[in-house]
Amino acid sequence: MSYVHPEYLVETEWVAARLNDPNVRIIESDEDPLLYPIGHIPGAVQVDWFTTLQHPVRRDFLTKEQFEQVASKLGINNDTTVVFYGDKSNWFACYALWLFQYFGHQNVRIMNGGRAKWEKENRSLVKEVPSYHKTTYRAQEPDQSIRAFRGDVLKQSNAKKPLVDVRSPKEYSGELISMPNYPQEGATRGGHIPGAVSVPWSQAVNEADSTFKTPEELRALYEGKGVKPDEEVIAYCRIGERSSLTWFVLKYLLGYPNVKNYDGSWTEWGNLVDAPIEK
Amino acid sequence: MSLPLKLQEIVDDFASMAREEKIETLIAYSESLPPLPERLKEERARMDPVPECMTPVFLYGEKQPDGGIVFYFDIPPQSPTVRGLASILASGLNGSKPEEILSVPADFFMPMNLQEAISQQRINGFTGVLAHMKQTAVRLLERGS
Numbered sequence: 001m002s003y004v005h006p007e008y009l010v011e012t013e014w015v016a017a018r019l020n021d022p023n024v025r026i027i028e029s030d031e032d033p034l035l036y037p038i039g040h041i042p043g044a045v046q047v048d049w050f051t052t053l054q055h056p057v058r059r060d061f062l063t064k065e066q067f068e069q070v071a072s073k074l075g076i077n078n079d080t081t082v083v084f085y086g087d088k089s090n091w092f093a094c095y096a097l098w099l100f101q102y103f104g105h106q107n108v109r110i111m112n113g114g115r116a117k118w119e120k121e122n123r124s125l126v127k128e129v130p131s132y133h134k135t136t137y138r139a140q141e142p143d144q145s146i147r148a149f150r151g152d153v154l155k156q157s158n159a160k161k162p163l164v165d166v167r168s169p170k171e172y173s174g175e176l177i178s179m180p181n182y183p184q185e186g187a188t189r190g191g192h193i194p195g196a197v198s199v200p201w202s203q204a205v206n207e208a209d210s211t212f213k214t215p216e217e218l219r220a221l222y223e224g225k226g227v228k229p230d231e232e233v234i235a236y237c238r239i240g241e242r243s244s245l246t247w248f249v250l251k252y253l254l255g256y257p258n259v260k261n262y263d264g265s266w267t268e269w270g271n272l273v274d275a276p277i278e279k
Numbered sequence: 280m281s282l283p284l285k286l287q288e289i290v291d292d293f294a295s296m297a298r299e300e301k302i303e304t305l306i307a308y309s310e311s312l313p314p315l316p317e318r319l320k321e322e323r324a325r326m327d328p329v330p331e332c333m334t335p336v337f338l339y340g341e342k343q344p345d346g347g348i349v350f351y352f353d354i355p356p357q358s359p360t361v362r363g364l365a366s367i368l369a370s371g372l373n374g375s376k377p378e379e380i381l382s383v384p385a386d387f388f389m390p391m392n393l394q395e396a397i398s399q400q401r402i403n404g405f406t407g408v409l410a411h412m413k414q415t416a417v418r419l420l421e422r423g424s
Contacts, residue, residue: 032361033401035357
């Protein structure tokens with residue numbers, strides 16, 4: 001048994017062999033924005049989930065036109081193979097990949113194991129920030145089939161269709177409401193969306209080297225929790241980054257045809273007036 | 280409301296830096312955070328686990344004979360931003376009296392304009408570490424000298 005869409009996942013050797021390939025753009029996307037300036041894969045560019053990818057005013061992502069400018073500045077053409085990697089087992093790499101897909105960029109990859117594996121293998125990291133020729137990038141209209149909004153989530157919950165809560169068990173149970181001292185990422189209520197099953201994101205990843213678990217292990221994990229490919233699935237976490245990783249696993253490694261990421265996640269749901277909550 | 284002199288100097292330095300220089304200086308602070316002294320490793324092992332989204336920040340404060348507090352940190356190298364912010368606070372406040380630490384305003388870092396370098400969300404790390412230092416200061420104050 002192999003992954004259903006293995007072409008979306010590449011290994012560190014694959015990346016190391018393509019550092020000078022003009023058709024490949026490597027993007028580092030981290031939780032910690034200082035990791036890239038400290039040292040990154042030669043030729044890699046940086047995106048930040050907040051400063052690069054979020055709308056400067058609204059709580060939303062960039063507009064299509066703003067995304068086109070970002071891609072153009074990073075020297076990405078519509079047919080460029082874009083490889084994402086990052087810290088924290090690729091949470092924010094998956095988040096950036098998901099957003100590129102949202103704007104219709106088809107040719108995307110995750111580097112298995114992310115930054116930690118690259119470092120562990122003593123591969124080269126450089127401080128030099130590359131610059132590429134600007135391109136004329138044309139994004140597609142946002143692909144709403146991979147993004148869930150609160151209304152979709154409520155319908156999903158009422159219809160008792162699969163919702164996957166990928167946060168840690170204490171966040172799911174409501175024991176832990178928000179991050180102390182993180183005023184902008186907290187929620188006024190704790191618990192989970194009614195009907196959601198708890199499958200912490202980390203169960204999809206090998207602790208030793210941050211690579212994804214085998215297809216057999218992944219299938220057993222999600223199907224064992226009643227999350228099956230024949231139904232639409234919505235994944236969420238606290239701000240939508242850990243659930244991007246689960247989204248990637250379900251969509252590409254296991255080939256579920258219909259998976260959405262709820263990027264509003266608990267910072268929206270746990271603050272939403274009148275939203276049902278289960279504890 | 281005045282800050283301890285050393286912290287005020289750091290704030291003023293950052294305020295005058297361009298974005299790139301801010302990033303380099305933060306990295307330098309992150310790299311210069313001293314390792315946890317061997318004698319505190321046992322304390323470290325007793326630290327409560329933190330939620331997975333957060334950086335595990337271990338902090339230990341010791342009162343000096345003159346009443347000032349010296350802080351020691353243990354923060355993983357995979358989190359250079361939080362290390363950098365903690366290192367700034369350590370450089371700016373080590374040796375300060377508990378009362379001085381408690382009077383540092385929670386938004387003291389605003390003039391540093393760090394959001395242009397590391398985004399508003401990450402600056403929250405300052406609030407977290409400072410709150411932690413203040414709790415320690417209160418504990419040491421209650422315990423007396």
